Amino acid sequence: MATNTSKYDAESNFPDFYTQRSMTESHLPLSLYKKLFHVQTPLGVTLDKCIQIGCEQPKPDEKLIGLVAGDEYCYDVFSELFDPVINEYHMGFGPEESHPAPDLDASKLTNGLLDAKYVKSCRVRTARNLSGVALPPCVCRAERRLVEQVFTSALNNLGGDLKGQYYPLTKLTKEQEESLRNDHFLFQKPISHILNNSGACRDWPTNRGIWHNDKKNFLAWLNEEDHCRIMAMEKGGDMKGVFERFARGLLEVEAMMKKEGHKFQWSPRLGYLSACPSNIGTGLRCSVHMRLENLGKREDLFKGICKSMHLDKRGTGGENTETVDFTYDISNEKRVKHTEVEFVQEVIDGVNKLIEIEKKLERGEEVAAPTQQQQTK
Structure with a gap:
């Protein structure tokens, strides 16, 4: 699925977070952005779709997540960003850890x-x-x-x-x-x-x-x-x-x-x-x-x-x-x-x-x- 970003290199399109403070901004260096810039999930979701809310932070004095998943595949395809954000937000849930099976008894x-x-x-x-x-x-x-x-x-x-x-x-x-x-x-x-x-x-x-x-x-x-x-x-x-x-x-x-x-x-x-x-x-x-x-x-x-x-x-x-x-x-x-x-x-x-x-x-x-x-x- 082609997008207009395909005409540009990653460095030209890297977000200027400026006053936006988010976990995404903390865990997204230019090197990682370059690596994932042209990657898409099976449903066509790009990294830029996932990080858009982190580029429009309304409360610069409050550090929010700044990241959403556009589909279920984002958690794997963009795991190099999602994993550290998840680990920070959930106060310790690293890539080596797993969530238990459901229990509704x-x-x-x-x-x-x-x-x-x-x-x-x-x-x-x-x-x-x-x-x-x-x-x-x-x-x-x-x-x-x-x-x-x-x-x-x-x-x-x-x-x-x-x-x-x-x-x-x-x-x-x-x-x-x-x-x-x-x-x-x-x-x-x-x-x-x-x-x-x-x-x-x-x-x-x-x-x-x-x-x-x-x-x-x-x-x-x-x-x-x-x-x-x-x-x-x-x-x-x-x-x-x-x-x-x-x-x-x-x-x-x-x-x-x-x-x-x-x-x-x-x-x-x-x-x-x-x-x-x-x-x-x-x-x-x-x-x-x-x-x-x-x-x-x-x-x-x-x-x-x-x-x-x-x-x-x-x-x-x-x-x-x-x-x-x-x-x-x-x-x-x-x-x-x-x-x-x-x-x-x-x-x-x-x-x-x-x-x-x-x-x-x-x-x-x-x-x-x-x-x-x-x-x-």
Whole structure:
């Protein structure tokens, strides 16, 4: 597949990162760029497609990844760049390491019923992509239509408590749009740096949509940042129940896709593949909304405790949002080197510990901050 860059040498086209600080800029010397400049994946993705977001860094004071995969083959074809970026982002996941096989057995979880006085809701989500098709930054219209057809066919065949309906963004009635917005299911055209600057928002909103079951506790987003994002959620503290439904639905969708000759993008070393290297491995975010007033007033203590337990603490609405009424989004920090069950158990254990500490603070007891060694282990 010829491109206009074929007329120029690599040095002439090398990015001027200037104020853009990213992991890509750190790991992409001119020598490597020259080596990979004219290389293409089997689907025609070039290195320049992958690094474009690193050339449009909106926050020069914040070091982001600056790299996306245009298809599943990028992780191998451009491994000399992807591997060191993955290793840096995931805080140690070198080329000699491998992600374990999936484990979605909810029966292995313990203490999964969390105290509803503190935990307001539970959610588990992951990304899955269709093998053989380019990822959203490079997907063509025909491929995007195929993704929508394959995933909706599988989702629409779910039965029992998972039975549901698909709502294409281009065909929503005013009533459906209002209902989806009120349920916090509706996604808009993203304003995120990754999606817009990578090209993932082309042709918006065509062939995008929301699928959810009748009980509104199992949900899928189609053709947003990845081909499909699958989620399970409910109010209260039954994390084990939420994960069981998530795992069951995910496995049923995969089984139905396999019947039609399709499969998810998967690497024996990296696990499930995603457009953003941050979401490889399990791609799983297990999160709770919980109200912690006393810990919320002790920001440094709160932050240190979460870091020591490998938990992310985010605002009420998720990443880069404000905290309302001391309600936080608490989730697993990592995505790789452990199984889905292990990450969910890590969140369960961490949330129970946070509740224990909050109760101590309620009683006026002092709580020691984690040591530096505990925070970095």
